[in-house]
Amino acid sequence: QVQLVESGGGLVQAGGSLRLSCAASGRTFSNDAMAWFRQAPGQERDFVAVITWNGGRTYYADSVKGRFTISRDNAKNTVYLQMNSLKPEDAAVYYCATAFMRVGFTPREYPYWGQGTQVTVSS
Numbered sequence: 266q267v268q269l270v271e272s273g274g275g276l277v278q279a280g281g282s283l284r285l286s287c288a289a290s291g292r293t294f295s296n297d298a299m300a301w302f303r304q305a306p307g308q309e310r311d312f313v314a315v316i317t318w319n320g321g322r323t324y325y326a327d328s329v330k331g332r333f334t335i336s337r338d339n340a341k342n343t344v345y346l347q348m349n350s351l352k353p354e355d356a357a358v359y360y361c362a363t364a365f366m367r368v369g370f371t372p373r374e375y376p377y378w379g380q381g382t383q384v385t386v387s388s
Contacts, residue, residue, distance in 0.1 A: 267291040267377045269361050274382030277351055281386075285346040287361030287379055295319075298368045299337055299344040300375060303357035303384075310360065312370045314346060324368065329355070348384070356386045 273285040287299070300315035314325045314335040323335050334347040344361060359382050362375035369375060 267363070269363065269377060269379035271359065271361050271379045271382040274359060274384045276385045276387065279351060279353055279386055279388050281351050282347070282349045283351065283384060285348065285359055285361075285382060285384075287344045287346075289342040289344070289361075289363060294342050294363060295339045296366050297363045298366070299335075300362045300364075300369070301335060301344075301346045301359060302362060302372060302375075303355075303359045304381075305357040308357075310372045312372075313359070315368055315370070316344065317368055318366060322368070324370070351384075351386045353386045353388045356384055358383050 268290045270288045277283050296318045298317055301313040302310050303313050304310040312326050316323045316335045316337050320337050332350045337344040361379045363377045364375045
């Protein structure tokens, strides 16, 4: 059974940094795309970033480009999201998701999800 567990969220001041982690288990993920989405209260779940199975390609939402970096360690079955220069509008619950050999940009393309980790940014 596929399981994704996020960690690393918390409260940070605007301009600060956080590093989220997502540990995957249940199968080999070296052939899976790994993605981060976020959802603020009352909002839809939005794409943040995705990394291909070999880490060769990454894609970002325009709102985070240049500030966030997605990476993965297949030996540890873990994907990371380094978030720098955080803004109050980055506050949300952040979710990681995975799909087999598919780079998607919408939630419906990902069958497996973590439980989310809260990121709060104070102004």
